[in-house]
Amino acid sequence: MDLRSLELFKHLASSLHFGRTAAACHISPSTLSRSIQRLEDQLGSQLLIRDNRSVLLTAEGKKLLAYADQQIENFASLKQSLNQSQTELSGSVKLYCSVTASYSYLPPLLEKFRLAHPNIDINLDTGDAAEGIEQIKSQKVDLAIAARPDDLPSSIHFQTIATVPLAITAPAINCAVQKALQADEIDWANMPIILPEHGVARKRFEQWFRLRYGGRPNVYAQVSGQEALVSMVALGCGIGLSPIVVVDNSPVKDRVEILPDTSIPPFDLGLCCFKKKLDDPIVAEFMAMATQP
Numbered sequence: 001m002d003l004r005s006l007e008l009f010k011h012l013a014s015s016l017h018f019g020r021t022a023a024a025c026h027i028s029p030s031t032l033s034r035s036i037q038r039l040e041d042q043l044g045s046q047l048l049i050r051d052n053r054s055v056l057l058t059a060e061g062k063k064l065l066a067y068a069d070q071q072i073e074n075f076a077s078l079k080q081s082l083n084q085s086q087t088e089l090s091g092s093v094k095l096y097c098s099v100t101a102s103y104s105y106l107p108p109l110l111e112k113f114r115l116a117h118p119n120i121d122i123n124l125d126t127g128d129a130a131e132g133i134e135q136i137k138s139q140k141v142d143l144a145i146a147a148r149p150d151d152l153p154s155s156i157h158f159q160t161i162a163t164v165p166l167a168i169t170a171p172a173i174n175c176a177v178q179k180a181l182q183a184d185e186i187d188w189a190n191m192p193i194i195l196p197e198h199g200v201a202r203k204r205f206e207q208w209f210r211l212r213y214g215g216r217p218n219v220y221a222q223v224s225g226q227e228a229l230v231s232m233v234a235l236g237c238g239i240g241l242s243p244i245v246v247v248d249n250s251p252v253k254d255r256v257e258i259l260p261d262t263s264i265p266p267f268d269l270g271l272c273c274f275k276k277k278l279d280d281p282i283v284a285e286f287m288a289m290a291t292q293p
Helices: 003-015 018-026 031-041 061-085 098-104 107-118 129-137 177-182 200-213 226-234 243-247 277-280 283-291
Strands: 048-050 055-057 092-097 120-126 142-146 156-166 166-171 192-196 218-223 237-245 256-258 269-274
Touching: 003 018, 003 031, 003 061, 003 200, 018 031, 018 048, 031 061, 055 061, 092 129, 092 283, 098 107, 098 120, 098 226, 098 243, 107 120, 107 283, 129 142, 129 156, 129 200, 129 269, 156 277, 156 283, 166 200, 166 226, 166 243, 192 200, 192 226, 200 237, 200 269, 218 226, 226 237, 226 243, 226 256, 237 243, 243 256, 269 277, 269 283, 277 283
Parallel strands: 092 120, 092 142, 192 218, 192 237
Antiparallel strands: 048 055, 142 269, 156 269, 166 237, 166 256
16 A cells, blocks of 8 residues: 555545546546555455446545545655755854853854754854954864954955944052052053954054054053953053953953043954855855844
């Protein structure tokens, strides 16, 4: 008893007409009749009452119809399930972002992606946000959350996910830096400054300082990673420039204050990859989800 025979029987049970069912199923009436006869032989029961004008189901025929409905539905469900499993993405993807981004900007993306594609392994590296583009260029990762540089390489695809405001931060504790900031005329030329080693935030600060005070800042320390920079400010080592999101999520935020009247332009934070990587279905899907609300 094959599925095709059950499909023919089901159609005939609905039309109650051999000619109409044969035409609809693209077979001859004699072929349809032989198919029904085989079913009756296999089951040892009469399924139909035939006369010259009509076809009626017997009690046994009604039982077979219920069975046929269930089997055809089961087969359709199985086929759909198999097709879905064949089209589901599987494999792995490697991501890079800062520690702060890993618990501020990344979680919503990961949650959507994991729900949609549970068979993909996600490998996450964290480090200095300023290294994001370099991680892509060196092909150490597939995707990175990074600040958009002024000179974005043409080979990099960048999808903005947030605009990040920057702020000048100072220690809130009683220290030499705090006293220097409270002077009637602040000696900016000798103010100890803590900056990132490189990256967009450092360039923003240097441009701001040059336009506002002239010359070059007195760099006390250069730090890899914004999280460590905020900690050094909190210890009273100097003032620094940080994304506000880093300050807000820092465990030492109560020991840091944001200086007023510092109009430093924000930067775009985005998900980036090599443009040629967009041909990878996993990378393309992750990037597409970054554009969804």
